[in-house]
Amino acid sequence: MSNLPTAGEPSRPRQQIKPMEDDQKRVKILVLGWRKAGKSSCIKTVFQKVPVRDVAYFSVTQKIEKINYDSIIPLQIWDTPANFELDQLDVPIGSFATIIFVMDMQQDDSYHDAISKFVGIMLRAHLMAPKIKFVVFIHKAEVLSEEYRAENYGEIQRTTVDNLDYFDYPSLQHLATHLDLSDPHVCQGIGDQLTTAQVRFDMTSVHDASLRDAWSKVIQGIMDILPDVESLMMHFTESSGMDNSFLFDINSGVIVGADNRQRNDATLEQVTEYLSRFLQFRELYKNLKMQPEEHESNGVTTEVDNDEEDEEPSDEPSGWWDEEDPSKPWMFQSTRLLPKTTITLWQFTPHLALVALLQTDVWQARRGMIEYNLTFLRQGMRGILMEM
């Protein structure tokens, strides 16, 4: 049942995609922060599979490190040394879609300095490139108790707003010639715009799902195709009688789309953990392969697939679909929990998999229908990605 035919999927996009400079097409994210705030660990544990236990042994980042990552959209994450200044960038600030500022939650004595620095950077960046989004990762949240965490979180948010209110706006006049930064109303407007729409705060920890969740919001925030992805998933989830569905970037374990109904932390943690555990399991058996028979009964060796050699080398640009073997069944997994939930996973592309939560009785009664609907969701999703 699980390996439905893969026929009928759009094989290649119609129009030829012009080969682009790899660097240019990547959506860029700049990560800044105080010394030892955890910038590198925020990036490496998620996108480079560095085990959490190695975090304590990271050396200090000395120069900008650009990390390319192929997810639902191609990303380039810039890890910076401590106290990095925007002037040190060799590209216009406008090339970044998002700026992340990492703060160490434990160091409450340095909050104020860190925040005032961040607010300065944020305002300068905003005036030069008004579309940039800002995210504050309030990192190492695991060390503090529940109440302390909420208190510090509130404190950081309040301090940011205060800093925006009392900032010396006229000092940045040279960056915004079209605005009159000596007018308090204009400045108030900038501050409000930032706090209401463009700055987000997320508590993060490398020890739980919160860091991946924060990245998931960052990535979803810069995905133009997000509304399409979400509406497809919403439609599928509803019409298949499922509770929740999540589109995961497999390698990082970051959710890049969801049906967005009844979001809650426990479920997010559950599915994130589920995926990582399953992938650990898969790792143990993925090299298992039937060995070719040494002596075939009538001396004929197993027929070798010659199709590949016949294929002419194509000039088309490569895409993620080139990594796929269309005749292989999709990766599939279902885990039954008691009393009532089943978690299922289907691979959509080499990078993406759908994880869905549903009631076990629904799964048992309607598996055929769900898998039928799924072929359309999968096709639709692949269609969106191939058009990009």
Add this chain to the structure above:
Amino acid sequence: MSVAARKKVLLMGKSGSGKTSMRSVIFSNYSAKDTKRLGATIDVEQSAVRFLGSLVLNLWDCGGQNAFVDNYLAAQKDTIFSNVAVLIYVFDITSTEWETDMRYFEGIISALREYSPDAGVWVLINKMDLADKEDPKRKKYDERRGDVVSVDERVKGKARGMLRCFPTSIWDESLYKAWSSVIHTLIPNIGLITSHLTFMRDLCLAAEAVMFEAETFLVIAKSGSPLDSDPSQMDDNEVKSGAKALDPQRFEKISEIIKGFRKTCQRIGETFSSFESKFDDCTVVLEPLTRNTFILIVSVDPRIESAMLTYNIYHAQVHFADFSNRDGVKRKCSLCRANTEAPYEVEGDEDPNVRAWDDVGM
């Protein structure tokens, strides 16, 4: 209801070496992080753990403060050290008082060899995670193990119980490996279980069939070559399905994966029950087999569907449950007949019309 075999297992070692942490991770579903809240064990904490229905481990977690240990070796010597099946002795690799540690170990092991000469000894050198960064080649571990082995040889005398040494850490699968090795030697009918797993594997055209204990998720037995055996001992089916490429530590890793996931499930009020999967060339199912066990079947034959594996498991459940009956097997089965571990008294064994369990009618 048959009477279960009781085995006394002593858990000893200096205070703070991690005895209770281990016990909690293995038997009480603690995560490594949870063990930080455990306090010191006072005197002896006894607990009983049922395995496979027919084996009960009487676990004696013995507090490691010097005062207690002196007492174990004096007034309580008789109570503590008689009828022991296994002694698990835990050392802390980071200990700075190795000489003293060895003196206590020598005291304990001499007492054990005197009162329970057949008892097996498992020495676990714990907290390896703390030493590995500075000493990745594990030189210190090798030295410590050498010391332990030479003490044992000195006091062993005529005692027949053997001694094994394992490096462990509660943060990875090494702990499961050590404990699997302990219980593996205690389980009755292990040959019977193994031959049936191999039969199941071949019936399912699978690469391997593995049995796990339900509560601890420790591996109990696998089809084909024995657990822990060298890849050169693999049988034809294992070689054919490419098992040589597999990680020899995979079962311990599975224990860790499943237990970790089970813990996450608890938080939303559900419990792990089973899974099926298809990935790369594999078709995999993990299902409950008996009340106390799970079975994992992994196949790389492209014809195999997970529903078929589940169906075969369903039909094996009742027969596997038989093995925990101490009064013997009651079902006609040529695998059981050939095995000497369990009494085989089957009505109609001679009657060709009675179908044997392993007769699949092919």
